[in-house]
Amino acid sequence: MMPNNKSSETKSGLRQTLGRPSTRYSVAFLIVSGIALGVVLWGGFNWAMELTNTETFCISCHEMRNNVYEEYTQTAHYNNSSGVRATCPDCHVPKEWHYKVVRKIRASNELYHKALGSINTREKFEAKRLELAQHVWDSMKATDSRECRNCHEFGSMDLTAQGRRAVEQHEKTAKEGKTCIDCHKGIAHSLPDLHDVDPSAVVGESRATD
Protein backbone atom coordinates (compact mmCIF):
# COMPACT_ATOMS: atom_id res chain seq x y z
CA MET A 1 0.00 0.00 0.00
CA MET A 2 2.75 2.36 0.93
CA PRO A 3 4.34 2.79 -2.50
CA ASN A 4 0.94 3.54 -4.05
CA ASN A 5 0.19 6.32 -1.61
CA LYS A 6 3.57 7.81 -2.20
CA SER A 7 3.23 7.89 -5.97
CA SER A 8 -0.19 9.51 -5.87
CA GLU A 9 1.29 12.15 -3.60
CA THR A 10 4.12 12.89 -6.02
CA LYS A 11 1.65 12.92 -8.88
CA SER A 12 -0.51 15.64 -7.34
CA GLY A 13 2.68 17.48 -6.34
CA LEU A 14 3.83 17.34 -9.91
CA ARG A 15 0.50 18.63 -11.18
CA GLN A 16 0.79 21.60 -8.82
CA THR A 17 4.29 22.42 -10.01
CA LEU A 18 3.36 22.23 -13.64
CA GLY A 19 0.40 24.49 -13.10
CA ARG A 20 2.26 27.09 -11.09
CA PRO A 21 3.61 29.99 -13.20
CA SER A 22 7.35 30.48 -13.08
CA THR A 23 8.43 33.85 -11.70
CA ARG A 24 10.08 34.86 -14.99
CA TYR A 25 9.37 32.29 -17.70
CA SER A 26 6.27 30.28 -18.23
CA VAL A 27 6.68 26.60 -17.51
CA ALA A 28 5.59 25.92 -21.08
CA PHE A 29 8.55 27.95 -22.33
CA LEU A 30 10.88 26.08 -20.03
CA ILE A 31 9.56 22.79 -21.27
CA VAL A 32 9.89 23.73 -24.90
CA SER A 33 13.41 25.05 -24.51
CA GLY A 34 14.24 22.01 -22.41
CA ILE A 35 13.13 19.77 -25.21
CA ALA A 36 15.08 21.83 -27.72
CA LEU A 37 18.22 21.54 -25.64
CA GLY A 38 17.56 17.84 -25.25
CA VAL A 39 17.33 17.42 -28.99
CA VAL A 40 20.65 19.17 -29.45
CA LEU A 41 22.39 17.13 -26.75
CA TRP A 42 20.74 13.95 -27.97
CA GLY A 43 21.84 14.65 -31.51
CA GLY A 44 25.32 15.44 -30.30
CA PHE A 45 25.37 12.23 -28.29
CA ASN A 46 24.27 10.13 -31.21
CA TRP A 47 26.64 12.01 -33.47
CA ALA A 48 29.50 11.16 -31.12
CA MET A 49 28.29 7.58 -31.07
CA GLU A 50 28.38 7.47 -34.85
CA LEU A 51 31.76 9.15 -35.04
CA THR A 52 33.23 6.60 -32.68
CA ASN A 53 31.58 3.83 -34.65
CA THR A 54 33.94 3.96 -37.60
CA GLU A 55 36.98 1.96 -38.49
CA THR A 56 38.99 5.17 -38.80
CA PHE A 57 38.29 5.85 -35.15
CA CYS A 58 39.20 2.33 -34.04
CA ILE A 59 42.55 2.37 -35.75
CA SER A 60 43.42 5.87 -34.55
CA CYS A 61 45.07 3.95 -31.70
CA HIS A 62 48.23 2.18 -32.74
CA GLU A 63 47.30 -0.68 -30.41
CA MET A 64 44.43 -1.47 -32.73
CA ARG A 65 46.10 -0.47 -36.02
CA ASN A 66 49.44 -2.28 -35.74
CA ASN A 67 48.05 -5.56 -34.50
CA VAL A 68 44.48 -6.57 -35.22
CA TYR A 69 43.93 -4.22 -38.15
CA GLU A 70 47.03 -5.38 -40.03
CA GLU A 71 45.89 -8.97 -39.73
CA TYR A 72 42.32 -8.23 -40.67
CA THR A 73 43.44 -6.76 -44.00
CA GLN A 74 44.62 -10.28 -44.96
CA THR A 75 41.21 -11.88 -44.43
CA ALA A 76 38.03 -12.42 -46.41
CA HIS A 77 36.19 -9.82 -44.36
CA TYR A 78 38.46 -7.13 -45.76
CA ASN A 79 38.95 -8.42 -49.26
CA ASN A 80 36.70 -10.87 -51.08
CA SER A 81 35.14 -11.63 -54.43
CA SER A 82 31.96 -9.67 -53.79
CA GLY A 83 33.72 -6.58 -52.45
CA VAL A 84 31.51 -6.30 -49.38
CA ARG A 85 33.57 -5.44 -46.33
CA ALA A 86 32.89 -5.99 -42.65
CA THR A 87 34.50 -3.23 -40.58
CA CYS A 88 35.53 -3.33 -36.91
CA PRO A 89 32.25 -1.99 -35.49
CA ASP A 90 30.23 -4.40 -37.65
CA CYS A 91 31.61 -7.27 -35.61
CA HIS A 92 32.39 -5.57 -32.31
CA VAL A 93 29.67 -2.98 -31.74
CA PRO A 94 26.02 -4.03 -31.53
CA LYS A 95 23.57 -2.36 -33.92
CA GLU A 96 20.68 -2.13 -31.47
CA TRP A 97 20.84 1.12 -29.58
CA HIS A 98 20.74 -0.06 -25.99
CA TYR A 99 23.36 -2.78 -26.54
CA LYS A 100 25.45 -0.19 -28.32
CA VAL A 101 25.39 2.20 -25.39
CA VAL A 102 26.42 -0.59 -23.03
CA ARG A 103 29.32 -1.53 -25.32
CA LYS A 104 30.42 2.12 -25.47
CA ILE A 105 30.44 2.37 -21.72
CA ARG A 106 32.51 -0.80 -21.50
CA ALA A 107 34.83 0.72 -24.08
CA SER A 108 35.94 3.30 -21.52
CA ASN A 109 37.99 0.39 -20.15
CA GLU A 110 39.97 0.58 -23.39
CA LEU A 111 40.75 4.25 -22.74
CA TYR A 112 41.94 3.34 -19.27
CA HIS A 113 44.27 0.65 -20.59
CA LYS A 114 45.42 2.97 -23.35
CA ALA A 115 46.53 5.38 -20.63
CA LEU A 116 48.15 2.55 -18.67
CA GLY A 117 49.93 1.35 -21.82
CA SER A 118 48.71 -2.22 -21.17
CA ILE A 119 49.23 -3.32 -24.76
CA ASN A 120 51.38 -0.54 -26.20
CA THR A 121 54.02 -2.91 -27.64
CA ARG A 122 53.65 -5.99 -29.83
CA GLU A 123 55.05 -8.15 -27.02
CA LYS A 124 52.60 -6.84 -24.46
CA PHE A 125 49.76 -7.24 -26.93
CA GLU A 126 50.65 -10.86 -27.67
CA ALA A 127 51.00 -11.58 -23.96
CA LYS A 128 47.52 -10.24 -23.28
CA ARG A 129 45.92 -11.45 -26.47
CA LEU A 130 44.37 -14.64 -25.16
CA GLU A 131 42.63 -12.71 -22.41
CA LEU A 132 41.24 -10.13 -24.86
CA ALA A 133 40.15 -12.79 -27.34
CA GLN A 134 38.47 -14.72 -24.55
CA HIS A 135 36.40 -11.63 -23.69
CA VAL A 136 35.25 -11.40 -27.28
CA TRP A 137 34.55 -15.14 -27.54
CA ASP A 138 32.58 -15.07 -24.29
CA SER A 139 30.42 -12.15 -25.31
CA MET A 140 29.75 -13.58 -28.78
CA LYS A 141 28.84 -16.89 -27.24
CA ALA A 142 26.49 -15.10 -24.85
CA THR A 143 24.70 -13.25 -27.65
CA ASP A 144 24.55 -16.28 -29.97
CA SER A 145 26.94 -14.42 -32.29
CA ARG A 146 24.47 -11.60 -32.77
CA GLU A 147 26.85 -9.38 -34.74
CA CYS A 148 27.69 -12.15 -37.22
CA ARG A 149 24.02 -12.75 -37.79
CA ASN A 150 23.48 -9.11 -38.74
CA CYS A 151 25.07 -10.07 -42.03
CA HIS A 152 24.98 -13.86 -42.17
CA GLU A 153 21.74 -15.69 -41.76
CA PHE A 154 21.49 -19.44 -41.91
CA GLY A 155 18.10 -19.08 -43.57
CA SER A 156 19.61 -17.14 -46.46
CA MET A 157 22.59 -19.41 -46.99
CA ASP A 158 22.52 -21.51 -50.12
CA LEU A 159 23.92 -24.70 -48.65
CA THR A 160 24.24 -26.25 -52.09
CA ALA A 161 26.70 -23.52 -53.00
CA GLN A 162 28.81 -24.09 -49.90
CA GLY A 163 31.69 -26.50 -49.53
CA ARG A 164 30.86 -29.96 -48.21
CA ARG A 165 32.67 -29.41 -44.93
CA ALA A 166 30.58 -26.30 -44.35
CA VAL A 167 27.32 -28.05 -45.19
CA GLU A 168 28.02 -30.98 -42.88
CA GLN A 169 28.86 -28.73 -39.96
CA HIS A 170 26.11 -26.17 -40.56
CA GLU A 171 23.49 -28.90 -40.73
CA LYS A 172 24.35 -30.14 -37.29
CA THR A 173 24.77 -26.68 -35.78
CA ALA A 174 21.19 -26.25 -34.68
CA LYS A 175 21.04 -29.78 -33.27
CA GLU A 176 24.07 -29.30 -31.06
CA GLY A 177 23.21 -25.79 -29.94
CA LYS A 178 26.38 -24.30 -31.40
CA THR A 179 26.89 -20.76 -32.53
CA CYS A 180 29.10 -19.23 -35.22
CA ILE A 181 31.98 -18.33 -32.90
CA ASP A 182 32.26 -21.92 -31.64
CA CYS A 183 33.63 -22.94 -35.02
CA HIS A 184 34.80 -19.69 -36.57
CA LYS A 185 37.47 -18.34 -34.28
CA GLY A 186 40.31 -16.40 -35.86
CA ILE A 187 38.36 -15.39 -38.98
CA ALA A 188 39.40 -11.74 -38.79
CA HIS A 189 42.64 -11.80 -36.81
CA SER A 190 45.44 -14.23 -36.04
CA LEU A 191 44.60 -16.57 -33.21
CA PRO A 192 46.16 -16.09 -29.80
CA ASP A 193 48.58 -18.68 -28.44
CA LEU A 194 46.53 -21.87 -28.16
CA HIS A 195 48.81 -23.77 -25.75
CA ASP A 196 46.35 -23.37 -22.92
CA VAL A 197 43.17 -23.58 -24.98
CA ASP A 198 43.78 -26.46 -27.38
CA PRO A 199 47.25 -27.98 -26.92
CA SER A 200 46.53 -30.46 -29.73
CA ALA A 201 46.51 -27.60 -32.24
CA VAL A 202 49.95 -26.24 -31.54
CA VAL A 203 53.48 -27.58 -31.64
CA GLY A 204 55.29 -28.70 -28.49
CA GLU A 205 54.03 -30.49 -25.47
CA SER A 206 51.45 -28.89 -23.23
CA ARG A 207 52.73 -26.11 -20.97
CA ALA A 208 50.98 -27.53 -17.97
CA THR A 209 53.45 -30.41 -17.86
CA ASP A 210 56.53 -28.17 -18.25
Add this chain to the structure above:
Amino acid sequence: MKETSPYLLLIVILGIAMQSAAQSGLDSLRRQPIDADSIAVDQKKWQPDRDPIPRDYVQQPPLVPHSIEGYEVNLKSNKCLTCHSWANYKEAGATKISQTHFRDRELSVRANVAGTRYFCTQCHVPQVNARPLVENQFEPVDAIKQR
Protein backbone atom coordinates in the same frame (compact mmCIF):
# COMPACT_ATOMS: atom_id res chain seq x y z
CA MET B 1 99.60 1.28 -93.43
CA LYS B 2 98.78 0.61 -89.80
CA GLU B 3 97.94 -2.94 -88.74
CA THR B 4 94.45 -3.60 -87.35
CA SER B 5 94.67 -4.29 -83.65
CA PRO B 6 93.98 -7.96 -82.77
CA TYR B 7 91.80 -6.70 -79.91
CA LEU B 8 89.51 -4.82 -82.23
CA LEU B 9 89.09 -7.97 -84.29
CA LEU B 10 88.21 -9.94 -81.17
CA ILE B 11 85.60 -7.40 -80.16
CA VAL B 12 84.01 -7.48 -83.60
CA ILE B 13 83.84 -11.28 -83.59
CA LEU B 14 82.37 -11.34 -80.07
CA GLY B 15 79.82 -8.76 -81.08
CA ILE B 16 78.69 -10.83 -84.06
CA ALA B 17 78.47 -13.96 -81.92
CA MET B 18 76.31 -12.24 -79.34
CA GLN B 19 74.06 -10.78 -81.99
CA SER B 20 73.39 -14.16 -83.57
CA ALA B 21 72.81 -15.77 -80.16
CA ALA B 22 70.13 -13.22 -79.45
CA GLN B 23 68.54 -13.77 -82.86
CA SER B 24 68.51 -17.55 -82.55
CA GLY B 25 66.24 -17.03 -79.51
CA LEU B 26 68.39 -18.20 -76.62
CA ASP B 27 65.82 -18.30 -73.82
CA SER B 28 66.23 -16.99 -70.36
CA LEU B 29 64.17 -18.71 -67.68
CA ARG B 30 62.11 -15.56 -67.39
CA ARG B 31 61.33 -15.56 -71.13
CA GLN B 32 61.10 -11.80 -71.28
CA PRO B 33 63.57 -9.12 -72.36
CA ILE B 34 65.44 -7.73 -69.42
CA ASP B 35 63.63 -4.39 -69.56
CA ALA B 36 60.07 -5.78 -69.74
CA ASP B 37 57.77 -6.75 -66.90
CA SER B 38 57.62 -10.45 -66.19
CA ILE B 39 54.49 -12.29 -67.31
CA ALA B 40 51.96 -12.61 -64.53
CA VAL B 41 50.95 -16.17 -63.74
CA ASP B 42 47.30 -17.01 -64.32
CA GLN B 43 45.10 -16.67 -61.29
CA LYS B 44 43.77 -20.11 -60.45
CA LYS B 45 40.70 -20.76 -58.41
CA TRP B 46 40.85 -23.20 -55.50
CA GLN B 47 38.76 -26.25 -56.16
CA PRO B 48 35.62 -26.68 -54.10
CA ASP B 49 35.71 -29.18 -51.20
CA ARG B 50 35.37 -32.78 -52.32
CA ASP B 51 35.96 -36.41 -51.37
CA PRO B 52 39.49 -37.45 -50.41
CA ILE B 53 41.63 -37.79 -53.54
CA PRO B 54 42.95 -41.29 -54.30
CA ARG B 55 46.66 -41.73 -53.61
CA ASP B 56 49.06 -42.74 -56.36
CA TYR B 57 51.74 -44.45 -54.29
CA VAL B 58 51.77 -45.92 -50.83
CA GLN B 59 53.93 -43.35 -49.07
CA GLN B 60 52.25 -40.36 -50.68
CA PRO B 61 51.13 -37.53 -48.43
CA PRO B 62 47.45 -37.29 -49.39
CA LEU B 63 46.47 -34.19 -51.38
CA VAL B 64 44.29 -31.66 -49.60
CA PRO B 65 40.74 -32.08 -50.93
CA HIS B 66 39.50 -28.69 -49.70
CA SER B 67 40.29 -24.99 -49.77
CA ILE B 68 42.85 -23.79 -47.25
CA GLU B 69 42.43 -20.10 -47.97
CA GLY B 70 43.30 -17.97 -44.98
CA TYR B 71 44.43 -20.90 -42.83
CA GLU B 72 47.34 -19.84 -40.65
CA VAL B 73 50.04 -22.10 -39.30
CA ASN B 74 52.52 -20.50 -36.93
CA LEU B 75 54.16 -21.18 -33.60
CA LYS B 76 51.09 -20.07 -31.66
CA SER B 77 48.44 -22.03 -33.51
CA ASN B 78 47.84 -24.43 -36.36
CA LYS B 79 44.50 -24.07 -38.12
CA CYS B 80 44.79 -27.50 -39.77
CA LEU B 81 45.10 -29.21 -36.41
CA THR B 82 41.96 -27.53 -35.10
CA CYS B 83 40.24 -30.12 -37.35
CA HIS B 84 42.85 -32.85 -37.91
CA SER B 85 44.31 -33.42 -34.43
CA TRP B 86 43.34 -36.50 -32.47
CA ALA B 87 41.44 -34.33 -30.05
CA ASN B 88 39.42 -32.57 -32.74
CA TYR B 89 38.98 -34.86 -35.74
CA LYS B 90 35.70 -36.44 -34.67
CA GLU B 91 33.99 -33.15 -34.03
CA ALA B 92 35.21 -31.82 -37.39
CA GLY B 93 34.49 -34.98 -39.37
CA ALA B 94 38.08 -34.96 -40.62
CA THR B 95 40.77 -37.63 -40.97
CA LYS B 96 43.09 -37.69 -37.98
CA ILE B 97 46.80 -37.25 -38.57
CA SER B 98 48.45 -40.68 -38.63
CA GLN B 99 50.90 -42.08 -36.07
CA THR B 100 53.84 -41.09 -38.27
CA HIS B 101 53.11 -37.43 -37.50
CA PHE B 102 54.15 -37.92 -33.89
CA ARG B 103 57.59 -39.29 -34.74
CA ASP B 104 60.40 -36.79 -34.65
CA ARG B 105 63.55 -36.97 -36.74
CA GLU B 106 65.28 -39.21 -34.16
CA LEU B 107 62.27 -41.51 -34.67
CA SER B 108 61.18 -41.19 -31.06
CA VAL B 109 57.45 -40.84 -30.64
CA ARG B 110 56.29 -37.55 -29.10
CA ALA B 111 53.18 -36.81 -27.06
CA ASN B 112 52.13 -34.18 -29.58
CA VAL B 113 52.61 -33.61 -33.31
CA ALA B 114 56.34 -33.56 -34.14
CA GLY B 115 58.02 -30.33 -35.18
CA THR B 116 59.00 -32.00 -38.48
CA ARG B 117 55.32 -32.57 -39.24
CA TYR B 118 53.99 -29.25 -38.01
CA PHE B 119 54.03 -27.27 -41.24
CA CYS B 120 51.46 -29.37 -43.04
CA THR B 121 51.61 -27.71 -46.45
CA GLN B 122 55.25 -28.72 -46.86
CA CYS B 123 53.84 -32.12 -47.78
CA HIS B 124 50.07 -31.73 -48.23
CA VAL B 125 49.09 -29.46 -51.06
CA PRO B 126 45.69 -28.10 -52.09
CA GLN B 127 44.58 -28.41 -55.70
CA VAL B 128 43.70 -26.01 -58.49
CA ASN B 129 42.38 -27.01 -61.87
CA ALA B 130 45.55 -26.42 -63.88
CA ARG B 131 47.04 -28.08 -66.93
CA PRO B 132 50.04 -30.23 -65.91
CA LEU B 133 53.26 -28.50 -66.94
CA VAL B 134 54.82 -31.79 -67.99
CA GLU B 135 53.05 -34.81 -69.41
CA ASN B 136 53.01 -37.67 -66.93
CA GLN B 137 52.26 -41.35 -67.42
CA PHE B 138 52.74 -42.49 -63.85
CA GLU B 139 50.54 -45.44 -62.89
CA PRO B 140 49.83 -46.41 -59.32
CA VAL B 141 50.84 -49.95 -58.29
CA ASP B 142 48.01 -52.47 -58.50
CA ALA B 143 47.67 -52.73 -54.75
CA ILE B 144 46.31 -49.18 -54.43
CA LYS B 145 44.64 -48.71 -57.82
CA GLN B 146 41.06 -47.56 -57.38
CA ARG B 147 38.52 -50.04 -58.71
